Amino acid sequence: MPTFCLIDDKYVPLYRILWVSALPHFCGSPDCQQEGNYEVRLEDGESVWASSPEERDAVLRALEAWSGETSPDDDQ
Numbered sequence: 001m002p003t004f005c006l007i008d009d010k011y012v013p014l015y016r017i018l019w020v021s022a023l024p025h026f027c028g029s030p031d032c033q034q035e036g037n038y039e040v041r042l043e044d045g046e047s048v049w050a051s052s053p054e055e056r057d058a059v060l061r062a063l064e065a066w067s068g069e070t071s072p073d074d075d076q
């Protein structure tokens with residue numbers, strides 16, 4: 001049973017994750033370092049960023065396995 005998930009070279013405790021973005025980040029800022037990355041929000045207001053859909057999906061799978069649930073209407 002995994003308790004940590006590797007996101008952007010950081011081992012993140014799954015119990016600290018609040019939500020995972022379904023869409024790649026876009027804010028239009030020329031200084032933005034996270035354009036096209038998938039935000040993973042942590043409970044203290046921090047975010048980490050998955051750099052690909054595959055990395056984001058791996059986070060979701062780890063969360064599902066950790067919580068012992070799979071969504072009944074998600075067949076992916």
Ligand SMILES: [Zn+2]
Nearest residue numbers: 026027029032
């Ligand atoms: Zn941005």
